[in-house]
Amino acid sequence: MEKALRNKKAICVFILPGLIWFSLIVLIPILQSSWYSLLNWDGITKANFIGFDNYINIFKDGLFVKSIFNSLMLAFLSVFVQLPIALMLALVLASGIKGQNVYRTIYFIPVIISSTIIGQLWMKIYHPTYGLLNGFLGSVGLGHLQNEWLANPTTALAAVFIPMIWQYIGYHMLLFYAAIKSISTEILEAAKVDGASSLQISFMIIIPQIVPMIKACVIFALIGSLKSFDLIYVLTRGGPLHATEVPTMLMYTDIFSKNQYGYASAIAIFIIVECIVLTGVIQQIFKKIQSD
Secondary structure, eight states, rough: HHHHHHHHHHHHHHHHHHHHHHHHIIIIHHHHHHHHEEEEEOSSSEEEEEHHHHHHHHOOHHHHHHHHHHHHHHHHHHHIHHHHHHHHHHHHTTTTTTHHHHHHHHHHHHHOHHHHHHHHHHHHHHOOTTEEEHHHHHHHOOOGGGOTTTOOOHHHHHHHHHHHHHHHHHHHHHHHHHHTTTTTTTHHHHHHHHOOHHHHHHHIHHHTTTHHHHHHHHHHHHHHHHHOHHHHHTTTTTTTTTTOOOOOHHHHHHHHOOOOOOHHHHHHHHHHHHHHHHHHHHHHHHHHHHHO
16 A cells, blocks of 8 residues: 555546546536637627626626625625524534434534525525414514515525525534544543543643544535525525625626626636635635634
8 A cells, every 4th residue: 555655647547537537527627718718609609709897897886896795794694694503413412322323413413404495495484474484483473573585585595594504514523523533532532531520621622633623514514605696596586686696696697598608707707716815815824723
């Protein structure tokens, strides 16, 4: 095995199939979209080269700017709401509570359910007439708070973000749980012998030990938020009045409804660059944290 690892030709042979597959499904489409973003093209007739006009136009579009704000808001909530809840659940489960395997499975169930099914489920919860949420509010004497959650522009964004955040809490919880379980039990037992409380062990020992996993989860949550599409499409399709619009929804609409392939490709490239830049920023932040 060690000899094979030192053999550069063998390494190239093993890497080549994965590299070819990655190029076919990732690199080549990105290069194609980059070229399309420089064209005025409807996908059928002859394309006209217009340079960076599409990029200039998307930033002049107030709806696109609003969609960026919405996606960044979702990313903020994913990092500062979703991940802390997932970390708290992981810490509780890893502490050795009774039935932790059952709880771990229950929390992970939303991750494996189709986003379409989850969207339909939450549409029933939010339904203004027979929905579970309005029914609960009415039963506890808070009928004045009942609302058309997905049809009201002031509540639609929050109503869409809640199921999106809820869906992947179990995913990040499982990653945190695995990282916590990899910590040597001798360190934790020594801390208990020294009189450290559970809270002190969590914040002074466990969390510093799993910083690499926290960084990975922050990146996953960020990228997932910036490219979110399916749940928003099922729940509101970007409405009402574009209140839940995100760049991916605009890209979809511009391609399949307006046939603006060049304009939509510019949005796609923006999303890719946005993910790369913000991932680099997160890498630098955690690099500084780990070096301090």
